[in-house]
Amino acid sequence: MWTLLSYACWGISIVLALWMLYDWFKVDTTFSEEVLTSSREGELEAASEKHRI
């Protein structure tokens, strides 16, 4: 059982790592660098967030 779990861990790690690489590529090719690096320290934007509580 432990050996199977070990193989499962390798499998999950590879799948998630590939997914992150794919998503990284997708985001970097969809959005401009200016938009992605536009965050500024000290900006309070709670009022403009789109979340419901």
Add this chain to the structure above:
Amino acid sequence: MTVTLEPAIHGDRVSLLRVLGPAHVWALGVGIVLVGEFTGWNFAADKGGALAALIVCWVVGLLYTSVAMIDSEVTSTVAAAGGQYAQAKHIVGPLMAFNVALFLVFAYTMLEVSDAILLGDTIVAKAGVEGLTHNSFIAATIVVLAWLNYRGVLMTLNVNFVITAIAYISIVILFFSVSPWTQGAVLKLNELVTPGNALPYGWIGVIAAFQFGIWYYLGIEGTTQAAEEVRSPARSLPYGTMAGMITLLIAAAMTWYVCASMMPWEYLGITYYPLWDAGKLTGSPLLENLLFVATLLAALASANGCINDAARAWFSLGRDRYLPTWFSAVHPRYRTPYRSILFLLPIALAFAFIADLNQAITFSILSGVLQYTFMSINIIMFRKKWPLGSIRRGYTHPFHPIPAIVLFSLCVVTFFAIFLGFGSQLIAMVAFYFLISLWFHFYRYKFVRRGDQFTMPWPKPQGY
């Protein structure tokens, strides 16, 4: 609570998401630290005996209470990702800030590495299968948690809250299962800790024990990294940090009492699993399995919080151009510093595969204590430049400057203790920070937009 995840771009800006509350701050701080009760603190017993481990539990508790108080005041005012880095930038200056950010990244990345190694070793020890190595479990820990962090801070810290609470409750269950009010039935403190063996190496042993006493609370200051993602930083950060510190003081006291009452100091000082061993010694399979699972959960919670914090410190460096701005990208859908998370992922994996647990822990502790030393100086400068009443503070810590003096004095003692045990690593680490400071001062700082990095709307400091 539901959060819409459409690409959220307001005008031209993509920022981190403000969705966290005090419970998440607690989960971040306690989650990072609690693994220290499951392994680490007990090596203090090897340095100075069981009583030394208790003395440092309280004295180092004082150090961290000072850290929590000082941190709460400054962070409730400088509420920005990067935590102590942003504090140092505004209060001391860019070179100090650069160093503090590196302390943070090293402390959290090395702690993440230690957690992953611990988790892998614990599973291998439980399995007892010949040929089974810890590598697959280390890889899964680091990659799965990085993926969780990549996907969003709210889910990351919700998970941390649940697994930290389970690990904490397991300590409480163990404590009440061994009839703590009765000596002699299960607990045998008066037989195991006697006047003859309480301090086997005398008071120098107590000093030496400081090095591992740090493990009772190492990482509680990590709560400040959430500053830019909590809904109300001035309220949530002090509340979550102080509540976390109280929680940890209780957990540390219960852990010492149970473990020192069940294991001789010679064994307690060398085992990697003091609480799991205590669970085994009760003779209850239920408690044994509960403490095994809790050890894994505590390691997971710690690694999870460390990935969160290291990525935010790295991201902040990029945002101020202390490092290439490429690192300051925020994911437009998940609103996380995704490039920083991905950049630190292979570094953590590499260290976890090649470093051993002792080295990783020592590098983490060293960077942490360097950071605490900075905090004691930082609060003195903060109060001097912006006295009470000159700017709005979410929290004002009492008895200033006593906590700063206590913190600085205990940091000096801890450096001495580390020097006794790991002198060469201490010198190597200080040399590294010195050389990287030269690189920053003579090369990198010319890329920084000097006016843009100071973002707090404060009046001019006194004396300027």
